[in-house]
Amino acid sequence: MVGAAGELFVFELLSALKPALPGFSRENWTSNIRKHAAVHPDHQSMPHWRGREKADFEYQDVDGAFTDLLIYKGYLASATWQGRTPKYHFEVKSTPLLCNAPFFMSSAQYNKMKKLATDDSVYIIFRVFNLYKAEVDVRLYVDPVQMEADGLLEFSIDKYTVRFRG
Template sequence: MCDWRSTMRKHVAVHPEYSYVTPWEGKETADIVYDDKSGVLTRTLIDKGYLEGTHCMSKKPQYLIEVKTTPGDATRPFFVSKHQYNRMKECTDASRSPRGSCTAYMLIRVFNLTTSDIDFDVYMDPYALQQDGSLIFTEHTWHVVPAQGNEAA
């Protein structure tokens, strides 16, 4: 639970199984902040096709993971804040620096929440996916939809 650095933590403590969870008091950068010191998450993301094999392997990346949910299917818009959008851009710019630390931004989009067919998509580097047309961001409201025919990579 130490990687879950979200202000949403305060809401889960009402459930008896999670009564030990304390509110997050720090500045929120993402729902989950994970330092992949052992490289296990990076290796899994590479093996599943979400990352290229050369991505940050020698740098022990930090992952900023934002989880977005919708009750409907994967074509339904989901929302990001302006702060989250700016953080995505910062992480894209930082990942291009050969000397810089490696911070990767990931959106995990969970959908079909009200059905028995819950599923998810993983969007690594969503700002880059906007640049190549895979994700469509609508400025000011910052709702996001996958482009027609695009599956998460």
């Protein structure tokens, strides 16, 4: 399952950050399809997510470490986000193809994305690509609502097909 593989990739990526994200664990993986990660030997004990899914992952940045990393990497503006500790909502969109292949969002996901774009939270799409190749990669679309407004992401309303335009 492509979606579960992409989510597992993002989980491992976030788990391996140095320094580690304070408080990041399996509990942040709030996707209904995380149960499929149990086929991996390291995650055989992964319980099914029993809560209500808002995003694939949710992370409260209690000490600003993730926010600082995103500022350092140029994803967030220092003047706006420095010293803040927002809640992050991560949606993972995976493909075995190249990054520029369109991906799909349901209308519910699109509406959640719009709703969760607030002054106290940040919505990020993790675009995992080249999934079946030796070099799996990821691109972050931080604040896709703003990226849409800036013309960097194009959401097709009929099926919410999303294409990177930047």
